[in-house]
Amino acid sequence: MINPASLPNTTMDSAPRISQSRIPEPPETLLPQAAPAFKVKQLSLWYGEKQAIKNVTIDIPEKMVTAIIGPSGCGKSTFLRCLNRMHELVPRTRIEGEVLFDGENLYGPGVDPTIIRRRIGMIFQKSNPFPTMSIADNVLVGLRLNGVRKRQILNERLEKSLRMSALWDEVKDDLGKPGMSLSGGQQQRLCIARAIAVEPEVVLMDEPASALDPLATMKIEELIRELCVDYTIIIVTHNMQQAGRCSDRTAFFFMGQLIEFDQTERLFSNPKEKKTEDYITGRFG
Amino acid sequence: MRGDQHTWRKIKSGAASTASSVAALVVVAPLALVFYHLVVSGIGSINWAFFTNLPKPVGEVGGGMVNAIVGSGELLGLAALIGVPVGVLGGVYLAEYGGARTNSLLRFVADVLNGVPSIIWGVVVYGLVVLRFKSFSALAGGLALGLMMIPLIMRTTEEVLLLVPGGYREAALALGISRWKTIVHIVMKTALKGIVTGILLALARVAGETAPLLFTAFGNRFWNHNLHEPIAALPLQIFTYAISPYDDWHRQAWAGALVLVTMIFVLNALVRFLTRDRAVRIL
């Protein structure tokens, strides 16, 4: 895990030379070979005439936290949504290329996006617990509306999901209260509980803490580190320090293209591409 | 010279302000007048007999409008059976599916339909149902009112559904919940209050309609026993009594009018109550 203090300064003039970083670089041969959760092959996406994702190829490892960073408009959120076919909610989008998940192409013929989304969950920037439902109902809605009826299973999953989102102790006596009565940070953790209740394998997070105060953000980041033991987590963030704190791998996107993808430590201390270096040293973005 | 001009302009402005406030007063005056007379002329005839007795022949004291009050209720129930499902589901389509151009056209048609005079609905249902079954009926009356409700409910439902933030739909779909379940259990549930108020407003609107019932429900001096018989309705009864030459019936017409207006206003007040803490109201 990278120490934020050793990240290069974000002011233009006083950036220390990257090669003077004190973190040792592991030799190539000892790089851990993680099995990929996603194998993305030459993915391109168009919104109408405009191409938002340009020929991205990347293998995202499983059971790790992968951060996607880049300046606004670089396509990182769009890319994230390609991983669970949520971009299809926007009309007139066109996609080319493949996204292999568990060996099969998400965009293959006859694949039902609904099934995919049960295995690949998503957390959004603005927390959105359903307003007409209590805390418990919010957590269980995914299970219930997908046909799970047995009381016992529901109760088990309710407690387990809330525990895993570090919310159980805070709400266990108030499960009947409306979901909206929680604070911002708690609401986001509720959304996380809701997402993991359906037992996905991957959790995609689109700037999950950007609307939260620093304390709540810290809690979310702790949660992300805990969750990656059981789930593959891919998080889009505009906050480089956050990427540095939370993630094992980082991908840098720029203008719809994947510029660099590496272990987080290496990307931040010794980026291979000039654009990456320019971004993380604050020359633009 | 400048000062004079400025003063003149100020005078004009003041006069315009006064004129428009007078106009506002004139606009609201009929409301006060109608209410005043409703209460003054009608309250005397509101008694227990009015609510429990059937109409009596001219000359006999103690006639009531109980069958008309109940009949209106029945007709509204029938109308809702037709208007609510078609209107709500149609509104769902407009809000959740459909391309921009199709929906624009459909909305346009719905708005035009809202402008069709209510008596025309009566004529249409006469041709469809009354001629077919060779009798005036509660069914025909309910159908006429129900058809009127459809474009109303469709538009109000669409409006409320569009107010539900897209984030909820996204979150539900991201959980792997199918589209139709997302719409029904998440979106419609969130908008439920708005949908209900839209229905109540439509009911309040058709509760006072007379014209479509003139030759469908037709009216009935006795109780209606099945849907294929003519049925009494409060607005119809008021009309019949009002244009009659009998004083006693005139009195009862006022009483009936007071009851009808009260019913409608209670419905509207209910709507207001349900939408009290929302920034946007459906008018």
Added chain:
Amino acid sequence: MPLAQRTSAAAHMKPPSRFGDRLFKYLTLAMALAVVALVLLVGWQLARGSHLAMTKFGFHFLTTSTWDPVAEQFGALPFIYGTAVSSLIALIIAVPLSIATAIYLTELAPLWIRQPLVSLIEMLAAIPSVILGLWGIFVMIPWLRSYPFPFLKETLGWTPFFSGPVYGTSMLAGGIIIAIMILPIITSVSREILRSVPNLQREAAYALGATRWEVTRIAVLSYAKNGLFGAAILGLGRALGETMAVTMVIGNTPQIRASLFAPGYTLASVIANEFTEATTDIYLQALFEIGLVLFGITILANLLAQLLLKTTNNAMSTRVVQ
């Protein structure tokens, strides 16, 4: 099943059915198409119910002024005249009042008055036609007959419009009561139009030192012209179809007279009054044909109003302050 879930949750969740989504989509589509079906239904029923009369009387139906059920002579001209004149009177009375009220509500009234006033106007809109008609028969007509009508006759009796005997039930009474019925809708639509005029326009005018009225006239009204015209046409559409209140105060006599004191008859009223009395087929068919005419003109008026209002909306949302 491809990409089926392999975790424990899969054991409990039901697979999603494409069928459910399809069914729901087509169900809602069918319901939405109901509006189109309804318009066609109305047109078809009216045409079907009147085609005998249409073939028998042809175009002359619209130009003949004899309405004699006994002799089986049916001409719609008196009713077209009645509808036109009563609606015109209603517009002359209601449009200035409504627009002035809308201006008052959006520009000039103190804030505390606005919501209560809007509520009162909504209440007026909620009064059923038959109740207004009831009030019309027993309160408005006697009053008109006692004060305003004799006054008008004295002062303007030399004109053809105010000549002749004063009965009370009259074209003018019909026009007045329609005006009362359409005031709320013209006011509320006008209000919406005025409210959507961007504040930038008002502010610019104020900054130039205009008085309140001048701001309203220059910055708001001229901008909103088309929309207000649309509101008026919407009111016209309502006026054309108004039935019960008019029937109760207009006198229901199929004649064409210049005098506004004379009783008249509208398209909607004749249907309301005589539909159940129609003893012969041709009589009923003639009434259906009147319905068709009424349907036609209200559709036209509403189409025009919608178009005007839509173009105003577009103009307002894309206009840039110069």
